[in-house]
Amino acid sequence: MQLTVNGEAAEVADGATVADLVAARAPGHDRVAVARNGDVVPRSGWAQTPLAAGDAVEVLAPTAGG
């Protein structure tokens, strides 16, 4: 199915969850946060949160900042 990940069109398998997306997009990162359609998806809910076609997902990680 088609969705938008970090501002770009992305194709993920039907039935994929937020946890699947994080594993694919942020390997080796800890302290990752995910927003789905603007709302935070808590880490504890990643594996139980299925993605839906048309979702806008942001996968974020720490960076330097003032």
Added chain:
Amino acid sequence: MSGDDLTIGGETFTSRLLLGTGGVPSLEALEAAVHASGTELVTVALRRVEASASGSMVQVLDRAGVRLLPNTAGCRTAREAVRTARLAREAFGTDWVKLEVIGDDVTLLPDAVELLDAAEQLVAEGFTVLAYTTDDPVLGRRLADAGCAAVMPLGSPIGSGLGIRNPHNVALLREAVQVPVVLDAGIGTASDAALAMELGCDAVLLASAVTRARDPERMALAMRRAVEGGRLARLAGRIPRRWHAEASTPFEGLPAL
């Protein structure tokens, strides 16, 4: 100096220097600067994972034993800032946030209306809000009244290194609120940090002045000493300014030669 701790949001700090990581040239430089600065509170940001640092930056900070202070840099509306703060809480496991809501691309000055709105929402959600703001004492009071744990006025625009352009306003803001005041943004060199403390600020937050210095580690040490020196001078009480001289050596007993 023992017995002169800083308390923000119920947490106690020995150091009165908060360090930002923005602009840091390397992880090695960051680690050296954090150590030299003596800081206990370090700002970090969240970005899309493709643009983010690898996990090692946070590892360096964890190893240094500092507390992380996520920011909402780049947010332009209360809505964006609140959402970013929620994401930061999830990522970093802290409800502390450096609230930053920018209203202008060129100056990066805070948007007072959106800032106050975001502060009210985040305080209501249980965040410990350290609000980056202008040097306006009235806005500072409004932020403190809204429940912010600290008010953080700029000295001059972010990254400008122009120092404290309106020391009087900073001193007035210090008088206007009961919560800690942290001079945030605009520090260029050590004397700026010392001035902030002499004006009565409780702490200084700086990033670029250290991370973009030719020698970040040495500048971090300079800032540490400047903050300590300025704090001591504030507590010691400076002499009044006089228009004319006042002799320090007595005239009494002056020989006729």
